[in-house]
Ligand code: SF4
């Protein structure tokens with residue numbers, strides 16, 4: 001059992017119905033071993049700020065709801081332990097590059113809309129079979145392996161928050177959409193692998209949308225450029 005300590009959170013707050021601009025407030029809370037940044041927000045809500053708003057759901061890094069700027073870097077609050085930050089303070093702010101709905105809640109609507117426009121699933125070439133399938137669409141383990149990684153995006157928005165291209169080009173589709181462009185719907189390998197290669201190379205004129213490893217590099221850079229949200 002580790003020792004219970006206190007930790008101070010700096011939280012960027014903004015209520016569009018009340019505040020002219022975002023502002024910071026600090027809250028000191030107990031920090032038991034293993035506490036995540038998300039756990040801390042719940043404790044702040046319980047002890048100090050019942051109106052504090054953020055998104056979260058699964059608490060296990062699956063739903064993608066809790067993306068926020070943690071100590072200046074985009075990440076998942078439920079997947080980040082306070083102790084791992086190795087800092088006496090924790091700052092949390094909404095993801096940059098998105099409008100703020102309230103407090104730590106970004107408006108991810110534009111990202112989702114662009115995602116839908118890209119039709120993020122595999123589309124069969126043979127229209128007749130697609131419209132009136134005569135059997136199952138098989139895929140081999142090898143075919144699945146070629147594009148499975150691209151289906152893992154949970155649309156947390158962290159890469160977009162760290163992306164200087166998205167900060168200056170609202171039409172940029174983003175890496176998460178290209179990861180989603182391939183789907184797990186069983187279909188022919190040729191089509192699937194072509195889409196997978198497209199994801200890996202990116203789209204001319206839209207920067208490189210590449211592998212998950214690159215996504216994490218974006219997040220580690222922690223760009224704080226803001227396009228729509230004010231400081
Ligand atoms: S690609 Fe972007 S939106 Fe998708 S999980 Fe990774 S950081 Fe989140």
Ligand code: FES
Nearest residue numbers: 057059064066078
């Ligand atoms: S609450 Fe679902 S990813 Fe964090």
